[in-house]
Amino acid sequence: MSDHTVKSYDDDLASLKQMLAQMGGLAEEQLANAIDAIAKRDTRLADIVIAGDEKIDALEQQIEEKSILTIAKRQPMAQDLRQIIVAIRISADLERIGDLAKNTAKRTHAISEQMPRKLVSGLTRMGNLAQEQLKNILDAYARNDADKAISVWRSDEDIDALYNSIFRELLTYMMEDPRMIGPCTHLLFGTKNMERIGDHTTNIAENIYFLVHGKAIIEERPKKDSTSTTNYNLIK
Amino acid sequence: MDASPQMPTLSKVPRILNERETKIVASDVNVYYGEKQAIKNLSIDIPDRAVSAFIGPSGCGKSTFLRTINRMNDTIDGCRVTGDILVDGKNIYDRDLDVVQLRARVGMVFQKPNPFPKSIFENVAYGPRIHGIAKSKADLEEIVVNSLKKASLFEEVKDRLDHSGTSLSGGQQQRLCIARAIAVNPEIILMDEPCSALDPIASARIEELIDEIRQNYCIIIVTHSMQQAARVSQLTAFFHLGDLVEFGDTDEMFTTPKDKRTQDYITGRFG
Ligand SMILES: Nc1ncnc2c1ncn2[C@@H]1O[C@H](COP(=O)(O)OP(=O)(O)OP(=O)(O)O)[C@@H](O)[C@H]1O
Ligand SMILES: [Mg+2]
Numbered sequence: 001m002s003d004h005t006v007k008s009y010d011d012d013l014a015s016l017k018q019m020l021a022q023m024g025g026l027a028e029e030q031l032a033n034a035i036d037a038i039a040k041r042d043t044r045l046a047d048i049v050i051a052g053d054e055k056i057d058a059l060e061q062q063i064e065e066k067s068i069l070t071i072a073k074r075q076p077m078a079q080d081l082r083q084i085i086v087a088i089r090i091s092a093d094l095e096r097i098g099d100l101a102k103n104t105a106k107r108t109h110a111i112s113e114q115m116p117r118k119l120v121s122g123l124t125r126m127g128n129l130a131q132e133q134l135k136n137i138l139d140a141y142a143r144n145d146a147d148k149a150i151s152v153w154r155s156d157e158d159i160d161a162l163y164n165s166i167f168r169e170l171l172t173y174m175m176e177d178p179r180m181i182g183p184c185t186h187l188l189f190g191t192k193n194m195e196r197i198g199d200h201t202t203n204i205a206e207n208i209y210f211l212v213h214g215k216a217i218i219e220e221r222p223k224k225d226s227t228s229t230t231n232y233n234l235i236k
Numbered sequence: 237m238d239a240s241p242q243m244p245t246l247s248k249v250p251r252i253l254n255e256r257e258t259k260i261v262a263s264d265v266n267v268y269y270g271e272k273q274a275i276k277n278l279s280i281d282i283p284d285r286a287v288s289a290f291i292g293p294s295g296c297g298k299s300t301f302l303r304t305i306n307r308m309n310d311t312i313d314g315c316r317v318t319g320d321i322l323v324d325g326k327n328i329y330d331r332d333l334d335v336v337q338l339r340a341r342v343g344m345v346f347q348k349p350n351p352f353p354k355s356i357f358e359n360v361a362y363g364p365r366i367h368g369i370a371k372s373k374a375d376l377e378e379i380v381v382n383s384l385k386k387a388s389l390f391e392e393v394k395d396r397l398d399h400s401g402t403s404l405s406g407g408q409q410q411r412l413c414i415a416r417a418i419a420v421n422p423e424i425i426l427m428d429e430p431c432s433a434l435d436p437i438a439s440a441r442i443e444e445l446i447d448e449i450r451q452n453y454c455i456i457i458v459t460h461s462m463q464q465a466a467r468v469s470q471l472t473a474f475f476h477l478g479d480l481v482e483f484g485d486t487d488e489m490f491t492t493p494k495d496k497r498t499q500d501y502i503t504g505r506f507g
Pocket of ligand 2: 299
């Protein structure tokens with residue numbers, strides 16, 4: 001893409017993109033720490049994650065302000081307008097990802113030291129997958145790579161599939177030992193958080209596609225999360 | 237994540253041309269000023285009862301092409317036009333065509349308001365009178381009042397119709413010129429940057445006016461404001477160096493233009 005005749009317009013768009021990259025980096029870091037905190041039952045690290053969410057929120061605010069100002073000043077058209085609209089949308093997804101990381105970190109406090117390691121490993125596996133997806137999608141955004149965005153979008157299926165199996169696994173533990181219901185519920189929520197992070201990542205993928213092509217992805221992505229229809233009797 | 241709905245396939249022909257009758261068909265039009273070619277092999281279909289916007293960098297030939305539609309180029313020394321321009325299927329470059337009659341059917345509003353140095357009333361009455369449109373004095377008065385109303389100028393000037401047209405403000409003068417253009421009941425209205433000398437409020441009133449009357453006319457507007465083109469038109473044509481680069485539904489031209497030159501131009505990347 002060639003430069004705008006007015007150089008400061010390029011600067012506006014570049015700084016928006018740069019702020020988003022920074023926000024993405026923070027979200028990645030928060031997510032990594034949240035997973036680490038839970039895996040190691042590290043409440044001190046969990047507290048760092050909880051406190052760190054503010055920075056992401058502040059960046060979202062700044063991106064929104066910068067976007068509105070740029071629209072008012074430049075009256076952008078075509079892909080410039082999409083660039084800005086997409087920045088607003090992606091920042092909203094990243095903000096939610098930050099919230100979900102924070103919520104997951106919080107649960108570190110509720111999961112006791114005695115909890116079998118095995119139980120937590122499902123959540124960390126989910127977390128690692130979500131983290132990888134997030135990293136890939138931020139990479140796709142940085143390079144305006146719609147093809148890569150599509151491949152991330154498709155692989156959300158993997159997260160959904162893993163979520164389904166962990167859901168069943170945790171349900172089984174809870175049935176076997178009612179004392180596990182408390183901690184397992186926290187794990188379940190944590191796992192669900194990772195699944196939702198995957199959803200936000202696919203939102204970002206759709207926005208990258210829209211940014212590049214000016215239209216929505218038309219392919220249908222198979223929805224594999226079947227837990228809302230899975231009940232107690234089915235898995236018995 | 238719900239699956240996104242299937243997008244309709246975009247056709248090459250602008251949607252509006254499928255819905256409206258075609259008013260103007262230009263084919264292989266070339267315009268020369270002496271040796272210099274200002275329009276190159278241009279073909280375009282322009283729909284009736286809609287607004288078409290012509291955009292493009294300065295000197296790309298927008299005004300030149302606009303003037304071929306009412307044969308205003310005939311009045312320019314050394315200007316030569318080849319190719320066919322049909323209005324309602326009739327070639328306006330045919331020898332037997334009455335140019336005065338043509339210009340009554342194809343009205344024009346210029347960049348700079350150019351009222352005659354006559355009264356407001358006379359400015360509007362002039363056309364209907366010379367074209368013999370009014371049957372009586374009362375008839376003429378009615379045409380003048382209606383035209384001023386359509387141009388949303390009547391309320392501001394009803395008490396001073398005998399004042400000079402040049403005594404009005406720039407925006408009022410431009411609306412007077414529009415009233416003058418519509419008084420002869422044209423089928424086509426050509427507007428060459430009608431708002432370039434106007435403040436935002438006056439421009440908005442012209443845009444509102446275009447919006448109100450577009451159901452009854454074939455309107456072509458040349459504008460340097462992308463936002464104005466996006467707001468007032470249903471069809472947009474992008475000109476570059478005498479070529480028609482792209483024309484299509486306005487909504488698509490300003491969101492997902494097909495040609496890189498169009499994209500660069502509307503996003504402020506060249507020129
Ligand atoms: N009367 C004329 N004699 C000679 N050349 C002319 C004449 N009018 C226009 N041209 C040339 O023809 C080309 C197209 O001019 P035209 O006025 O149609 O451009 P335009 O797209 O309307 O530009 P603008 O946006 O500045 O009004 C230009 O290169 C111009 O110099
Ligand atoms: Mg011009």
